Amino acid sequence: MAKDKKLVEAITSMDVDFAQWYTDVVKKAELIDYSSVKGCMAIKPAGYAIWENIQSELDRRFKEVGVENVYMPMFIPESLLQKEKDHVEGFAPEVAWVTHGGLEPLQERLCVRPTSETLFCDFYSREIQSYRDLPKLYNQWCSVVRWEKTTRPFLRSREFLWQEGHTAHATAEEAEARTEQMLHLYADFCEEVLAMPVVRGQKTDKEKFAGAEATYTIEALMHDGKALQSGTSHNFGSGFAKAFEIQYSDKENKLQYVHQTSWGMTTRLIGAIIMVHGDDNGLVLPPRIAPTQVIVVPVQQQKEGVLEKAFELKQVLSNYKVKVDDSDKSPGWKFSESEMRGIPVRVEIGPRDILENQAVLVRRDTHEKITVSIDQLNAKVGELLDTIQKDMLERARAHRDAHTYEATDMDTFVKTVEEKPGFVKAMWCGCQECEDQIKEITGATSRCMPFKQEKLADACVCCGKPAVKMVYWGRAY
Amino acid sequence: MAKDKKLVEAITSMDVDFAQWYTDVVKKAELIDYSSVKGCMAIKPAGYAIWENIQSELDRRFKEVGVENVYMPMFIPESLLQKEKDHVEGFAPEVAWVTHGGLEPLQERLCVRPTSETLFCDFYSREIQSYRDLPKLYNQWCSVVRWEKTTRPFLRSREFLWQEGHTAHATAEEAEARTEQMLHLYADFCEEVLAMPVVRGQKTDKEKFAGAEATYTIEALMHDGKALQSGTSHNFGSGFAKAFEIQYSDKENKLQYVHQTSWGMTTRLIGAIIMVHGDDNGLVLPPRIAPTQVIVVPVQQQKEGVLEKAFELKQVLSNYKVKVDDSDKSPGWKFSESEMRGIPVRVEIGPRDILENQAVLVRRDTHEKITVSIDQLNAKVGELLDTIQKDMLERARAHRDAHTYEATDMDTFVKTVEEKPGFVKAMWCGCQECEDQIKEITGATSRCMPFKQEKLADACVCCGKPAVKMVYWGRAY
Known part of the structure; x- marks a missing residue:
């Protein structure tokens, strides 16, 4: 059993050193690997699967409110980046510059997008002519680069994955309404899916986005009492429109500037999930975002019928994202591994359970053990996943309120x-x-x-x- | 009605100038916009939605054969790119180089990935220790950059979207089997989803991928009789493993090199769809990849009950991806627009149809008109979409065989x-x-x-x- 303990022992306790605990979880739950490119990370399957779930759920919500996906180039010519004064001041110091294409030096430097306002504005200046072309409600999923000096996995890295929405509207009121709508969409997503309560509000002028008239934000509280900005939505008014000459003819055939917004969420959310819900046994994933919701662990799997039964339970639970751990590791090791990976529900099944037509359910969040009849397994697991999701939000809210x-x-x-x-x-x-x-x-x-x-x-x-x-x-x- | 003709007149006939026809379709079907970044394109909603459908269908097929998604950095340090001799010779002349991060010059140049073999190898050299760690079946969805001199939308651009699968195996046999398996997966996808027949085979040594032992390819024939390489799958043997020291201990505890593969498909497929199926009225999309499968066009929509009926039909057809064109354009304009966009089935509904409880279906591929009772609309549209999908593949195959x-x-x-x-x-x-x-x-x-x-x-x-x-x-x- 010495070996069984190793996985957990390898983690620093969060109360001893929260930063080290975070780094340990990120590595031991196999979310990332540090790469040979300084400040950039390799996102491993367990980490990327969380991002895929975030993407699909957010994307569905975007489409429900009329947003369409597009893809802009990853490069921004220097002259384009410089068109809006506040924006270039905010971003130029931290961009990566491409100076050569193949063997030739470029005539004009290109930066790797740190954000794509300038590209969308350039695009809109050609696309938008008439009030009939409005609104434009576009989003893109991509990676962006900001040359940060100090980096941490998910929280601050030189390259990160995100979505950036960019909209153009006929009126200031419509732009303001969209800015707020998207912020609330983000907040609802965090609370309903990530079980993470957020404070919704506006940034002060000092903290707002480079080039924005108003920036709205959702702020979450991590387990260590530090805040994490988890999503932002910006109203640009017509500042960018004036810099990029984005005008439309209104119904009276008069030229008007458009009003724009942008809004984004990033892989930083994975850091937030870790720091809001995790514990000294590792990651704790809310059921609605967990790539694996249920893991079936056979006990004494070498005994006749145990593995078969485990796979039978997988079938019974096929409404959920379920896996069987049939590796040749010991049950104890499998238990700590499933905890480290944050799988919401563990189903333990051994020879004695089989005799009694039962299985043992273990909640990842509370470690509570529940013995259930196999006939009720499917219904019980469904209830339990709902309960865990709800309890996790409530616990996080209680923690936030208490702090x-x-x-x-x-x-x-x-x-x-x-x-x-x-x-x-x-x-x-x-x-x-x-x-x-x-x-x-x-x-x-x-x-x-x-x-x-x-x-x-x-x-x-x-x-x-x-x-x-x-x-x-x-x-x- | 002069205005109605404009959309079609703007397209060059494919028999007059196929290249110009292609460019016209790409623009008029609103798939892309040329950007301010030379050789890079902005993919608009109609184009990106096709890519999203390609992605979700391919991704589902990948996951069925055990592939997991990951994300590697977009930058490759120059020293890493140079580790495999053939590979660097193949790619170095066409990469974009980042030389500055923020205001500082970099100590080592980074290239923007043209493909990520070197990054995956670097990653695998740390991840793989034992035979228990094998196989690794990883894929990533991302954009890559190749500094091409002449570019064309979708077919050859400096940046393009793709997926790149990278696998590592214990034996040469397993790597070879995976290389072929993924090629057949690509071919089946092209035939079943894109209605595009392909020839499956192996590249000659001259045409194979830089660093590969064997490259397999699927080749499709475009309407103008030119071939398009539509997907490739490479067996690297242990060449990269030796360059990057990717070794595992086998069951006898002896160190062995892994055997690797990679395989990719790109936004080029959108170009293939255009050039295999398109006609002088524009794009023709196979139903299984069409973002909108059915468009309902109300005729005399100002008359009482017509718009309501159109939206009622949308409800009836809710099994399919259906839209109503209720814009204030003329029906004729809407007809040509739906043809330009390649929507497989158009449903026309006017006051007289309503009286007779019928609607008119128009096939995009053959222009055939079919009058159906509204009671049978749902079933008939389903059949028609299946028939169109089948007929499109057969027509493309007949064209390919005849040429x-x-x-x-x-x-x-x-x-x-x-x-x-x-x-x-x-x-x-x-x-x-x-x-x-x-x-x-x-x-x-x-x-x-x-x-x-x-x-x-x-x-x-x-x-x-x-x-x-x-x-x-x-x-x-």
Whole structure:
């Protein structure tokens, strides 16, 4: 049994060193491998299958709200990147530059897209002529590159996978409505599918996207009390339209600028799933996103009829994503491996269970064991998956709420951030000086001005001047 | 009605100028837009939706044969690309080089992947230790870059979308079996889904992939009689394994090199669909790959009840991918637009049809009109889609067979290539000199040595020496 323990022993406890725990889980659950390309990762089958499930569920939701998929080039000519002033300032310092094609130097440098606003704008400037061409509701699934100095798997890497939606509208109202609609779509997806509660709100001017008039965000709280920005949606107004000359003739035949939005979610979500739900035994996957929902582990599989029964149970459970572990490892090793991989339900079946026409179900999230009659197995597993999904969201919400604090003076603010990792709600006057000062003193940044405002006090927690917004603050990934 | 004609008039007839016809269809069916990045295209919703259908059908077939998806970095360090000699010679002249990350020059240049053998090998060299780790059956969906001098939408562009499968096996036999299995999977997909018959065979040494021991290919014949390589599958033997030190301990604990394969299909298939099935009215999509299978066009839609009926028919046809064209364009314009976009079945419904409880079905492939009772609409459309799919494959096969010739002497060979565009079957001695000479004289290249060999003569068509193989030759895209 010494060998059985190895898998778990290899993981640092999350309370001892959360960062090391995260790295251990990412490796031991076989989600990624570090590659020979610095700052880039190889996403392994167990990790990519989670991304495929995120993709298919998000893509379905996008299509329901009229979004169509397209594909733009991965390169942006330097002159195109420079057309919108704020945007190029935000991104130019962190792009990868292609300078040679084959054996020849290029006449103009191309950057590998860090995001594709400029390409979509260039495209729209040709595609959009009349009000009949609007709205354009396009999205693409691709990888983007940002030359980060320090990287961490899923959370910050030089290349990452994402979707980027880019829409163009006739009116400012329509663009604003779409920006908010997509943010809520993201939030609902996180809560319903990833079992991850989020705070929905608006970024301050300091934290908004390069070139945006308004950026909306969903912010989740990780197990260690740090915040993770999990999806953003931007309203560009007609700033890009003016820089790229994207105009349409309205019904009175007058030229008007379009109003644009963009919104994105990334493989970062996989990091969020790990850090919201994981424990010292490894990954814990919500059933709705798990590539394998149920694993059947035969016990004493060398005994007659055990393996056959295990595969019979797989058939019984064919409504779910189910696998049988018939490898020649010991049952104990298989148990820890299924836990490490975060499989929501384990079904254990041995000779004695077979005699009694029963199986043992083990919940990954609570380790609870439930003995059920095989006749009821299918129904019970279905219920259990639903229960786990619901409980995981509730537990994550309870954790988030228990780690959300309030501060109405700076002393409390500083002490809270220092001693109680989590969100701090505090009033703000609206000026960047206070944001800067809070960051300087506490390391916390403004995460968002939540849509659901509360009035905790009249004065800004930092400068004491009249407050205009209640803000969620926190240290963040 | 002048306006109605415009859409069709804008297309060059395929018999007048096939290349221009192709370009016109690609633009008018709204599959792509040329981008500001030379040699790269923007794939629009109508084009991308075809790719999504190709992806989901291929991906399903891959998973059925045990393949798992992963994602490798898009960059390859120069030193990694250079590890396998033949491979680097084949690809280095046509890669894009990243030399700067942010504001800093890189210590080592990175190329944007033209294909990912080197990255997978690097990955496998760490992942594979024991025979228990084999086989590895991995695939990735991504875009790749090859710095082509002349480009054409879908057929040859500097960036294109594809899938690349990379497998590692314990034995040479297993690798060979997988190489062939994936080629047949591709061929079946082309025939069953794209209604495109293909010749299955092996490439000559001259035409094989850089670094491969054997390359298998499927070759399709376009409407203009030119060949299109539509998918390839490569057996690398242990060449890459030796260059990258990918070894495993076998059951006797002895170190062995793995045997590898790779196989890929690309957005080029969209070009093939266009050139196999299209006509002077535009695109013709096989029902099984069409993003919209049925379009309902209301006639005299301003009259009471017509639009309502059109949407009612959409409900009736909800088993299929169906749309209603309720735009304010004229019916004639809508008809040509639905033809241009290649929608397999059009349903026309007007006031008189409503009175008689009927609708008119129009086949895109044959223009045949069929009046059906609305009670039978659902069943009839289902049958019709099946029939169209079948007929399209049969027509394409008949065209291919009618344009496949034989030559047993060079005069006939030259004359055939010159006067009768198509495949030429001819015997070959196996030496590259003859291949070079045939290309020099006729412009035709060896497309493949088909698995189904025929003995047309004893002697090589070129040099007269004893023949070893029957080869398909042809001018190609």
